[in-house]
Amino acid sequence: MKGLTISRRRFVQSTAASMAAVSFPWVADGRVLGANDRIGFAVIGVGGMGTGHLGGLVKRSQEENIQVRAVADVYRRRLTRAQKICGGDGYLDYRRILERQDIDAVLVATPDHWHAKISIDAMESGKDVYVEKPMTHTVEQALAVRNTVRRTRRVLQVGPNGTAQDSYWVARQAVEAGRIGKVTWAQGSYNRNSRVCLFNDHQKIDASAGPGQPGEDFIDWNMWLGHEWGLAEKIPWNPEHFFRFRKYWPYNGGVATDLLYHKLAPLLIAIKGPNGEYPTRVNANGGLYVEKDGRDIPDTFLMTADYPSEWSLFLVSTLTNDSGLPDRIYGKHGTMELGGEPHLKFNGPYAEEFKSRNEGKEELRLPLKPRRDLAGNFIDVLRGKATLQCNVELGCSTMIAIKMAVESFRQGKSMKWDAASEKVVS
Numbered sequence: 001m002k003g004l005t006i007s008r009r010r011f012v013q014s015t016a017a018s019m020a021a022v023s024f025p026w027v028a029d030g031r032v033l034g035a036n037d038r039i040g041f042a043v044i045g046v047g048g049m050g051t052g053h054l055g056g057l058v059k060r061s062q063e064e065n066i067q068v069r070a071v072a073d074v075y076r077r078r079l080t081r082a083q084k085i086c087g088g089d090g091y092l093d094y095r096r097i098l099e100r101q102d103i104d105a106v107l108v109a110t111p112d113h114w115h116a117k118i119s120i121d122a123m124e125s126g127k128d129v130y131v132e133k134p135m136t137h138t139v140e141q142a143l144a145v146r147n148t149v150r151r152t153r154r155v156l157q158v159g160p161n162g163t164a165q166d167s168y169w170v171a172r173q174a175v176e177a178g179r180i181g182k183v184t185w186a187q188g189s190y191n192r193n194s195r196v197c198l199f200n201d202h203q204k205i206d207a208s209a210g211p212g213q214p215g216e217d218f219i220d221w222n223m224w225l226g227h228e229w230g231l232a233e234k235i236p237w238n239p240e241h242f243f244r245f246r247k248y249w250p251y252n253g254g255v256a257t258d259l260l261y262h263k264l265a266p267l268l269i270a271i272k273g274p275n276g277e278y279p280t281r282v283n284a285n286g287g288l289y290v291e292k293d294g295r296d297i298p299d300t301f302l303m304t305a306d307y308p309s310e311w312s313l314f315l316v317s318t319l320t321n322d323s324g325l326p327d328r329i330y331g332k333h334g335t336m337e338l339g340g341e342p343h344l345k346f347n348g349p350y351a352e353e354f355k356s357r358n359e360g361k362e363e364l365r366l367p368l369k370p371r372r373d374l375a376g377n378f379i380d381v382l383r384g385k386a387t388l389q390c391n392v393e394l395g396c397s398t399m400i401a402i403k404m405a406v407e408s409f410r411q412g413k414s415m416k417w418d419a420a421s422e423k424v425v426s
Contacts, residue, residue: 033104033383042070043107044094044118046082048203049132050109056375057107058086064379070097074220075209092220094118098125105155105382107375108132111224111245112252113231116141119156120148128155130378133265134257134402135395137231139424142399149392157378157388158395162266164377166368167338171270171329174366179344179357180331186267189316189324190259197291197299198255198319199246205239212237240294247295253406254297255317256284260405263315263327265390265398270329270338271311274387276397279305282404282415290320303405308419333357341365400424 033039043054050073057068068086072094073079079090097103098121106122108115108131116136119129135158136142149156162168175183192198211221224242227234232250235241245251246258268276286301300318307313316325327338333350337343345363346354358364371389372380380386404415404424413426 037065037383039064039066039379039382040102040104041066041068041107042072042088042097042100042103042105043068043082043086043109044072044097045108045110045114046071046073046078047075047109050107051078051082051085053107053109053132053375054082054085060376064376066379069102070100072097074224076218077206077209077216080216093223095121098122098127103127105130105378112257113137113250114226116145117226117229117231119145123148123152123154123156126154128378128382130157130159130375131395133158133160133261133395134253135392135399137251137253137257139400139403142396142403143422146392146396155378155381155388156392156395157374157381158265158390158392158398159374160262160265160390160398161374162262163269163390163394164371164374165266165339166371167340167342168266168270169371170366170368171336171338171342172273174336174342174344175271175329175331176273177357179334179354180329180336180347181333181350181353183271183311183329183331185312185314186271186327186329187314187325188263188267188327190255190263191316191318191322191324192259193318193320193322197293199244199258199295199297200293203244203246205243207239210237210239247293247297249296249410252297253403255299255301255319256303256402256406256409259317260301260303260315261398261402263317264313264401265394266338267313267327267329268394268398272307272309274391275393277307277309278397278419279401279404279417280308280419281306281417282401282408284405284409286318286409298409301405301409303402303408305401305405341368 041057043050046054061067068088070089071082072091074092083090091097105128108118112134115131119131122129136145209217209219211219221237225232225234241248282305284303286298288298289300291299299320302316305313329336333353334344334346343365351362374389377386377389381388408415416425418425
């Protein structure tokens with residue numbers, strides 16, 4: 001089949017050196033920063049998500065011995081606001097940040113279609129990276145980022161929130177111990193509902209801003225599109241696309257990449273461990289049933305995935321009703337519900353088998369321990385004190401399943417993963 005998106009040939013060619021086939025666990029080769037070393041941070045992309053991250057880093061700067069030294073954004077008003085928050089330097093072009101020797105790590109919170117290029121550029125310049133979910137916008141980009149990490153041995157953390165919840169790590173121990181028997185399927189959901197639909201409600205359009213505007217209203221539209229690097233097609237200025245990019249396929253995968261990425265990554269930890277697993281087959285359906293405001297993306301999205309270790313997954317996300325399915329893992333001998341303390345209960349005629357693995361009980365809850373949030377975990381890893389809660393291997397396996405689901409929906413086909421060639425086929 002042809003590429004999964006509009007032409008990504010130029011991107012893939014520009015990152016071909018990153019596509020090494022060697023596979024190994026992540027190990028940091030760079031200098032490990034000690035407790036007395038102040039870590040120099042930069043935040044690239046300071047819209048709503050990036051500004052939230054920026055504020056969080058500034059608040060923990062004294063306690064964690066870090067300093068946000070620079071910010072970058074293509075919209076000057078956002079850039080000025082971010083500089084006031086952190087007191088650092090501001091750049092319209094993120095590449096100026098990568099030239100600086102006093103920047104140890106960058107946090108990438110741009111629109112999705114820029115995640116891969118900035119992450120790769122940062123690692124190639126010797127920086128470690130925290131990249132917001134989804135890790136990338138395409139399958140090819142996901143593989144390029146993964147292989148760049150493997151080759152450069154830089155630290156790269158991806159940001160799905162659930163991976164910092166101890167519930168899924170405790171669930172992993174329970175699955176490995178056979179507490180619910182052979183796992184055969186799992187489910188989860190991430191739903192919302194509001195009078196002003198998601199991707200409109202907190203992304204207001206600044207009517208005075210644009211590429212031809214002076215001063216604080218200036219937006220570098222061509223840079224934002226990234227058409228010079230094949231990241232998106234060149235189109236005339238479109239404020240709807242700029243301010244509400246999550247509604248449009250060229251820059252985003254809708255609720256699948258924005259919400260279900262949060263759900264899939266921790267479930268993969270629970271069932272397969274910290275590196276996840278690549279699917280064998282993915283299907284998706286749904287539609288745009290209510291929020292018909294010109295958006296590309298569906299307001300209701302359902303996906304299934306089959307995995308080579310013989311289990312299946314069902315995930316749903318809708319913007320039309322915030323009641324959802326609990327995160328639940330189904331085994332031959334019992335069922336485990338997640339979110340808080342994992343709740344395990346025997347199933348069917350398998351009470352005795354269940355009790356033999358669960359302290360003689362037919363039902364129990366497993367205690368949790370405090371766990372660092374993703375930013376704190378990232379800082380700990382830079383100092384050599386922890387392992388990543390969402391490493392690039394998990395980020396990649398999650399990204400590929402989610403993107404296969406997006407393409408299944410868009411093309412109306414079942415998508416299969418060819419593990420030997422690392423390509424999606426239909």
